[in-house]
Amino acid sequence: MEIRNIAIIAHVDHGKTTLTDALMKQNGGLQDENISMDSNVLEKERGITIYSKNTSITYKGTKINIVDTPGHADFGSEVERVLRAVDSVLLLVDSVEGPIPQTRFVLKKSLELGIKPIVVINKIDKPASDPHRVHEEVLELFFELGANDEQADFQTVYAMGREGKAYKNLGDDSSDLSPLLDVILENVLPASLNEDKKMSAQVFNLGYDNFLGRLAVARIYSGKMFSPSQVFIKNEKGSRAGKITKLFTFDGINRKEVAEVSSGDIVLLAGIPDIYIGETICEDESVEQLPHIAIDEPTLSLNFLVNDSPFAGREGKFVTSRQLKERLEKELEINVGLRVEFSPMLAVRVPTQNFLASGFKVYGRGELHIAILLENMRREGFEMQVSEPEVIIKEENSIKTEPYEELVIDVPMEYSGTVIEKIGKRKGIIKNMLEKQNIARIVFDIPTRGLLGYRSEFIIDTKGEGIMSSRVTDFGEYAGEIKKREYGSMVSMVSGKAVAFSIANLQERGIMYIEHGTEVYEGMVIGNVLKGGDMSVNPTKGKQLTNMRASGTDEALSLSPPFVLNIERGLEVMSEDEYLEITPKSVRIRKKYLTELDRVKMQRNKKVSLP
Ligand SMILES: Nc1nc2c(ncn2[C@@H]2O[C@H](COP(=O)(O)OP(=O)(O)OP(=O)(O)O)[C@@H](O)[C@H]2O)c(=O)[nH]1
Ligand SMILES: [Mg+2]
Numbered sequence: 325m326e327i328r329n330i331a332i333i334a335h336v337d338h339g340k341t342t343l344t345d346a347l348m349k350q351n352g353g354l355q356d357e358n359i360s361m362d363s364n365v366l367e368k369e370r371g372i373t374i375y376s377k378n379t380s381i382t383y384k385g386t387k388i389n390i391v392d393t394p395g396h397a398d399f400g401s402e403v404e405r406v407l408r409a410v411d412s413v414l415l416l417v418d419s420v421e422g423p424i425p426q427t428r429f430v431l432k433k434s435l436e437l438g439i440k441p442i443v444v445i446n447k448i449d450k451p452a453s454d455p456h457r458v459h460e461e462v463l464e465l466f467f468e469l470g471a472n473d474e475q476a477d478f479q480t481v482y483a484m485g486r487e488g489k490a491y492k493n494l495g496d497d498s499s500d501l502s503p504l505l506d507v508i509l510e511n512v513l514p515a516s517l518n519e520d521k522k523m524s525a526q527v528f529n530l531g532y533d534n535f536l537g538r539l540a541v542a543r544i545y546s547g548k549m550f551s552p553s554q555v556f557i558k559n560e561k562g563s564r565a566g567k568i569t570k571l572f573t574f575d576g577i578n579r580k581e582v583a584e585v586s587s588g589d590i591v592l593l594a595g596i597p598d599i600y601i602g603e604t605i606c607e608d609e610s611v612e613q614l615p616h617i618a619i620d621e622p623t624l625s626l627n628f629l630v631n632d633s634p635f636a637g638r639e640g641k642f643v644t645s646r647q648l649k650e651r652l653e654k655e656l657e658i659n660v661g662l663r664v665e666f667s668p669m670l671a672v673r674v675p676t677q678n679f680l681a682s683g684f685k686v687y688g689r690g691e692l693h694i695a696i697l698l699e700n701m702r703r704e705g706f707e708m709q710v711s712e713p714e715v716i717i718k719e720e721n722s723i724k725t726e727p728y729e730e731l732v733i734d735v736p737m738e739y740s741g742t743v744i745e746k747i748g749k750r751k752g753i754i755k756n757m758l759e760k761q762n763i764a765r766i767v768f769d770i771p772t773r774g775l776l777g778y779r780s781e782f783i784i785d786t787k788g789e790g791i792m793s794s795r796v797t798d799f800g801e802y803a804g805e806i807k808k809r810e811y812g813s814m815v816s817m818v819s820g821k822a823v824a825f826s827i828a829n830l831q832e833r834g835i836m837y838i839e840h841g842t843e844v845y846e847g848m849v850i851g852n853v854l855k856g857g858d859m860s861v862n863p864t865k866g867k868q869l870t871n872m873r874a875s876g877t878d879e880a881l882s883l884s885p886p887f888v889l890n891i892e893r894g895l896e897v898m899s900e901d902e903y904l905e906i907t908p909k910s911v912r913i914r915k916k917y918l919t920e921l922d923r924v925k926m927q928r929n930k931k932v933s934l935p
Contacts, residue, residue: 326386327515327588328508329543331376331406333434334416335426335793336395339446341373343416343485344392350488350501351381351388352576359577361392366699372396374696376406376529378541378574378590383505386514389574389590395426397795398690401620401661402529404433405601408617409528409543409590412512414504415441415462419453419482422461425732425793432469440475442511444504448494449484455494479507515588516545523547523555523607525591526614527599532657536570536594540605543590545614547607550584557596558604558613566605569595601660622663622687623727623772623796624694627670627711627935628652629683631905633914634819634845639907640707645682648708651701652684659697661689670935683708683935687716690796691776695892702891702908709903709914711935713895715773717802724802727772730755732765733782735790740764742785750774751803771803772796777896809899812858814851815915816844820864828881830861837913838863839886847918849902851887860920889913
């Protein structure tokens with residue numbers, strides 16, 4: 325059977341997964357309305373794709389392998405890898421928003437690899453949809469990114485992914501996605517069938533199975549792959565022998581075990597425990613290695629530590645450093661952007677507190693990348709505390725460098741002044757600015773360090789009307805000191821239950837993270853202080869009057885809703901001398917040193933710094 329291999333790429337939310345699901349319903353034998361490519365619990369909950377996934381459909385006797393990719397910039401390097409394994413892409417563009425930052429990034433990568441994309445202008449059912457304008461904008465973007473003549477002569481299809489309909493021309497009649505599938509068959513080259521040559525394949529993604537161990541997703545470029553079979557694995561460092569014990573192909577949302585797979589297809593294979601991205605799997609040592617696939621370096625690091633807060637062990641099932649270590653080791657099997665330093669184990673005995681803070685240093689690709697890992701762990705029953713994420717700063721020949729990002733902001737004109745000023749303070753430099761229909765699009769170059777913690781401020785400053793999106797471009801010269809926070813922390817100096825009466829007073833000073841009835845401990849951060857530095861307070865103090873209510877509540881008090889911490893918010897607002905405590909049920913910020921006395925002492929004598 326002929327094979328076509330494509331990936332679906334776009335900016336976040338432009339409808340990749342919805343379209344993939346619709347294709348599976350139409351031609352992939354998927355009957356259950358509730359099954360989606362976003363199958364992971366977090367993906368379902370957040371409505372975003374975190375992991376790229378494979379599926380296949382059959383149309384007019386041709387097998388089409390489809391890779392649905394994540395749109396969020398933190399997972400951008402995953403998209404790059406996928407592009408190496410496919411022959412074409414569907415570039416989805418929302419018919420209202422037009423091409424936005426991640427569209428640009430994924431298109432640029434595709435063009436560089438010589439791919440000729442098919443453009444799908446999607447969501448044309450939206451009332452404000454303007455497919456003609458968007459088509460123009462896409463064409464401009466192709467030219468701007470240096471598309472060659474052939475690439476710029478792309479095919480356009482219009483779609484309503486959610487309704488499972490596509491149109492070759494606006495105004496056509498259509499009852500399904502066949503017009504899109506026809507364009508795919510006409511425009512994407514069949515995967516070459518070098519079946520008579522020796523087998524070679526390249527790994528572009530990893531997977532894990534509790535029984536089979538590490539799995540590899542690979543594209544076969546020539547020959548046939550068999551199960552079981554002896555193979556060679558090649559990388560830049562050399563070659564080694566290995567054995568394939570199981571082979572699967574993608575069949576709709578399922579995988580189908582097979583004994584052999586031909587050139588051109590995408591397979592999932594088991595049996596090689598140390599297989600890695602970019603490696604060539606081949607029949608014998610004489611087969612040439614395929615060009616290397618680069619993996620983006622981590623940009624952030626933070627420490628994962630055993631939870632030692634006064635509430636430690638109350639809610640979690642897995643709390644020891646050994647359990648943390650095993651979990652992180654398992655994560656490394658599939659999480660390609662992640663790195664962990666297991667040794668030396670971070671361990672510091674705190675003289676005044678008599679505990680041992682122990683854990684590991686973890687490196688990741690961005691705040692969301694790390695937050696997803698932490699979220700998965702807490703759901704599995706883990707409890708831990710983490711330090712503030714720090715940007716990785718490199719030093720070569722005594723020149724300090726740090727990661728920089730391209731930040732693209734769309735804001736109503738009236739907010740652009742505030743945004744420019746704030747980003748300027750964070751060492752962002754304007755590269756480009758454009759105004760269209762009273763919306764300013766500003767492109768900045770900014771150190772990742774300056775961007776950390778800015779997202780929630782941006783939402784407030786633009787009253788939720790701004791869109792920001794960024795991606796790491798490269799390491800550049802260290803930008804000097806950046807003051808991240810303009811506020812202090814409100815810290816509880818007692819343990820007990822917070823009462824409304826105190827909160828009503830404290831909320832005059834800042835934003836509260838807790839509400840009436842929240843259990844607090846000494847050293848826990850319960851809010852921020854908008855002016856000035858840290859402040860120690862007692863949130864458990866009730867009204868000392870005879871008419872005090874037993875519960876401490878009082879109808880006359882008007883409490884603002886608290887800023888409920890979650891992992892991402894916590895990582896953004898915490899400061900250097902704090903930990904984010906994460907358990908299956910709670911997310912809290914706490915001071916590394918719980919008592920005020922210790923904090924003062926440690927400030928004076930900076931010898932003991934906690935990991
Ligand atoms: N109006 C309209 N909405 C759509 C259409 N297709 C998808 N959506 C909606 O757009 C939102 C995002 O859809 P997804 O398919 O999850 O987008 P995605 O591109 O996979 O997003 P990421 O994987 O997070 O990058 C969902 O709320 C969909 O219901 C469409 O054709 N029309
Ligand atoms: Mg998706």
